Amino acid sequence: AQSVTQLGSHVSVSEGALVLLRCNYSSSVPPYLFWYVQYPNQGLQLLLKYTSAATLVKGINGFEAEFKKSETSFHLTKPSAHMSDAAEYFCAVYTGTASKLTFGTGTRLQVTL
Amino acid sequence: DVKVTQSSRYLVKRTGEKVFLECVQDMDHENMFWYRQDPGLGLRLIYFSYDVKMKEKGDIPEGYSVSREKKERFSLILESASTNQTSMYLCASTTRTSGSSQFFGPGTRLTVL
Numbered sequence: 001a002q003s004v005t006q007l008g009s010h011v012s013v014s015e016g017a018l019v020l021l022r023c024n025y026s027s028s029v030p031p032y033l034f035w036y037v038q039y040p041n042q043g044l045q046l047l048l049k050y051t052s053a054a055t056l057v058k059g060i061n062g063f064e065a066e067f068k069k070s071e072t073s074f075h076l077t078k079p080s081a082h083m084s085d086a087a088e089y090f091c092a093v094y095t096g097t098a099s100k101l102t103f104g105t106g107t108r109l110q111v112t113l
Numbered sequence: 114d115v116k117v118t119q120s121s122r123y124l125v126k127r128t129g130e131k132v133f134l135e136c137v138q139d140m141d142h143e144n145m146f147w148y149r150q151d152p153g154l155g156l157r158l159i160y161f162s163y164d165v166k167m168k169e170k171g172d173i174p175e176g177y178s179v180s181r182e183k184k185e186r187f188s189l190i191l192e193s194a195s196t197n198q199t200s201m202y203l204c205a206s207t208t209r210t211s212g213s214s215q216f217f218g219p220g221t222r223l224t225v226l
Contacts, residue, residue, distance in 0.1 A: 046215075103155045
């Protein structure tokens with residue numbers, strides 16, 4: 001079965017600092033991997049998606065993620081954090097059936113001045 | 114842009130009441146999903162539907178049922194609400210294409226007293 005593990009339920013960075021949110025996956029099929037963001041009191045919004053075309057995936061709002069098969073990782077990064085990046089971030093993997101996704105438990109990003 | 118709407122943003126109900134949560138999407142997507150989101154647990158799949166009148170149980174279907182009479186509409190029903198069903202409920206939709214992104218509604222925060 002496919003699964004994802006997000007390391008760190010809370011991450012705090014200073015404004016302007018590097019953002020690194022970690023995601024490791026387990027998949028018995030070639031994985032499709034996703035990062036979603038949830039701002040307070042809103043639904044989830046797709047940040048980026050890996051579908052085997054390129055290992056470095058660029059998303060919205062300056063985020064990117066690198067697929068590393070040898071490490072079974074798909075970490076999300078942004079070079080310089082902005083206050084507006086404060087949100088909860090979810091990593092997800094396609095389960096292989098019926099467009100279902102399995103989500104990680106989420107990482108809440110706090111950005112401080 | 115895909116739009117997924119949910120009938121209520123906030124809902125307060127009493128134990129034992131029958132509760133209907135409605136979700137409508139406007140992109141002719143075949144697949145629709147209901148999740149509940151709880152702190153520290155991420156998103157857990159309750160039910161999904163891959164066609165009109167078709168439904169399948171997700172990971173936590175107990176205490177819930179669903180209805181899909183029209184392609185654009187997917188309803189979640191709590192037959193007899195209980196306090197442990199207090200949660201954020203998220204609806205999503207997507208196409209049948211393998212690995213396709215899910216599009217989410219804004220969520221309904223349900224409180225059962």
